[in-house]
Amino acid sequence: MYYTCKEVASMLKITTQTVYDWIAAGKLPAIKIGKSYRIEGGDIEALINRGRISSKQ
Numbered sequence: 175m176y177y178t179c180k181e182v183a184s185m186l187k188i189t190t191q192t193v194y195d196w197i198a199a200g201k202l203p204a205i206k207i208g209k210s211y212r213i214e215g216g217d218i219e220a221l222i223n224r225g226r227i228s229s230k231q
Contacts, residue, residue, distance in 0.1 A: 176205070176212040185218070196221075 177185070179193040182202075186193075196202035197211060202221055204211040 175215045177215065177218065179204075179211050179213070182213050182218060186222075 179190050179197075183190040183193050193202065193213075194211075197204045197213075202213060203217045204213045
C-alpha cells in the first residue's frame with residue numbers, strides 16, 4: 175500500500191515538511207506521481223526499524 179506525505183506525517187506524528195525533507199535527503203524512498211509523492215508502507219516500516227536501538231550491549 176502507498177501513502178501520501180500527509181498520511182505518513184500523521185502516522186509518525188511529524189510535520190509534512192519533515193517527510194519532504196527526508197525524501198529530499200534520500201532517507202525515505204518515494205515515488206513521484208505528477209506533483210505529489212507516494213511512499214510505500216514497507217519503506218516506512220524500514221525507516222522505523224533503522225531508528226531502533228538494539229538492547230544487546
